[in-house]
Amino acid sequence: MENRKKDFLWGGATSASQAEGNFENNGHSLSVWQMIPYIKLQDRASIPLNFESFTKAWVEEVFENKQGLHYPKRFGSDYFNRWKEDIDLLAEAKLDIYRMSISWSRIYPNGDELEPNQKGLEFYGKVLNYCKEKGLKVMATLSHFETPYPIGKKYGGWMNKQVIDMFVKFAKTCFTEFGDLVDFWVPINEINMTAIVPMMGGASFLEDFPGTSYDQLRFQTLHNQFVGQAKVVQLGHEMLGKKNIGCMIANMTAYPIDCNPVNILEWQKHQQTQRYFYFDMVAKGEYPTYMLKLFEKLNVKIDTNPEEMTILKNNTVDFLSFSYYMSGTVGTTDVQYTSGNLTGTGKNPFLKATEWGWQIDPQGLRYTLNDLWDRYHLPLFISENGMGYDDKLNDKKTVDDDYRIDYLKQHFKAIMDAIDDGADVFGYTMWGVIDLVSGGTNEMSKRYGLVYVDYDDFHNGTGDRFKKKSFYWFKKFQETGEL
Numbered sequence: 001m002e003n004r005k006k007d008f009l010w011g012g013a014t015s016a017s018q019a020e021g022n023f024e025n026n027g028h029s030l031s032v033w034q035m036i037p038y039i040k041l042q043d044r045a046s047i048p049l050n051f052e053s054f055t056k057a058w059v060e061e062v063f064e065n066k067q068g069l070h071y072p073k074r075f076g077s078d079y080f081n082r083w084k085e086d087i088d089l090l091a092e093a094k095l096d097i098y099r100m101s102i103s104w105s106r107i108y109p110n111g112d113e114l115e116p117n118q119k120g121l122e123f124y125g126k127v128l129n130y131c132k133e134k135g136l137k138v139m140a141t142l143s144h145f146e147t148p149y150p151i152g153k154k155y156g157g158w159m160n161k162q163v164i165d166m167f168v169k170f171a172k173t174c175f176t177e178f179g180d181l182v183d184f185w186v187p188i189n190e191i192n193m194t195a196i197v198p199m200m201g202g203a204s205f206l207e208d209f210p211g212t213s214y215d216q217l218r219f220q221t222l223h224n225q226f227v228g229q230a231k232v233v234q235l236g237h238e239m240l241g242k243k244n245i246g247c248m249i250a251n252m253t254a255y256p257i258d259c260n261p262v263n264i265l266e267w268q269k270h271q272q273t274q275r276y277f278y279f280d281m282v283a284k285g286e287y288p289t290y291m292l293k294l295f296e297k298l299n300v301k302i303d304t305n306p307e308e309m310t311i312l313k314n315n316t317v318d319f320l321s322f323s324y325y326m327s328g329t330v331g332t333t334d335v336q337y338t339s340g341n342l343t344g345t346g347k348n349p350f351l352k353a354t355e356w357g358w359q360i361d362p363q364g365l366r367y368t369l370n371d372l373w374d375r376y377h378l379p380l381f382i383s384e385n386g387m388g389y390d391d392k393l394n395d396k397k398t399v400d401d402d403y404r405i406d407y408l409k410q411h412f413k414a415i416m417d418a419i420d421d422g423a424d425v426f427g428y429t430m431w432g433v434i435d436l437v438s439g440g441t442n443e444m445s446k447r448y449g450l451v452y453v454d455y456d457d458f459h460n461g462t463g464d465r466f467k468k469k470s471f472y473w474f475k476k477f478q479e480t481g482e483l
């Protein structure tokens, strides 16, 4: 099959806190995500973490690290030192676009500084200029779960509306410094993370807000992020004079477990509250009725005012970007569960799953693209997709990752089919294009890349980069347009 849309952007993605390392130098503070240690999984396919266990007391205790735990995201794949080599590899594989994040913790390590950290700006200036030199377009995420931990500690994270202004200040610095070097901006990665785990998404801990329910915490923190994101959209439009700012949402496509009407209603509720809600907020700029009803039921009262609601309404995004790894099922009964991105979901007997239990569903991507295009009529970009696998480097210093090639081929075909169906899709960035630390499980051995990085789960290894079979496959796809 041929790649029929000639200006489509094919690329790869990484994040600062999973790739950079070098956490204690150059004024960098730890981001929330770098506070979580590696804990060996007994069963990779079972949901690994009890998110409510991430209390502030626990984080502070592990911070002292008397138990000698390993924190993989503080080491990443040593991108901070090897960025040039990595960008060369991306250019060699003929990527059109590279999605990366600019670590908030490197630019405003405490959030409340008046001036940005020059060393951080210098680093990203070098990286972005080099991308330009190599002909790579760039999508920059402003916070890939990278709220500096000091903001959580001192201000209570995104639950505190002062953090909105800190984020806007950070965005303003990035627009000023890098506005000419970045092609597309995404303010907040997978914004729905905050409604699932406010500590990870928003650096807000329940202990800091006595008398507040967990539901109130998660939806208020999320609301403040929606407002912060809308303010950044407004600022970007004013400063950059371009329509190049999108959202990033973890897409939760699911199917009803069967055609029993009670299950259809359950599925509809799930898709509204777990999926459309986020897209509705950033595309339509107001709370949908079904969420207002849910808030009543949960006794959630969003602290807001008419000015914030106007900001949300007037500053919707220019494109919709989302992660798509898998699909799930929903029903009231008879559902067996499996792991997935951010949350678990129902098993689907028609789908195979990875070792981590993530169900592989390329046709679900075609369905999702058609569905989102029909509903919003905004250009679509798949900003994360890929297959985590415990790749092994062979004697020839490569990885024969035919399973990954197969996964990518099927998903690329699904995108092309969706374009044929009429959906306006303009780009795709494969997750973890150069191996990096897993977001959810902190394993280095859960690999997604076209390039193998020689580190194990404890950061032992040379850090050397090796091209996998999928690297050559991707390059050929770019050269020929043939899948």
Ligand code: BGP
Residues within 6 Å of the ligand: 015, 018, 189, 190, 250, 323, 341, 342, 384, 388, 431, 437, 438, 439, 440, 441, 446
């Ligand atoms: C998304 C995150 C990414 C990445 C990806 C894969 O939720 O935005 O940062 O980690 O999931 O997840 P994992 O690394 O846990 O396999």
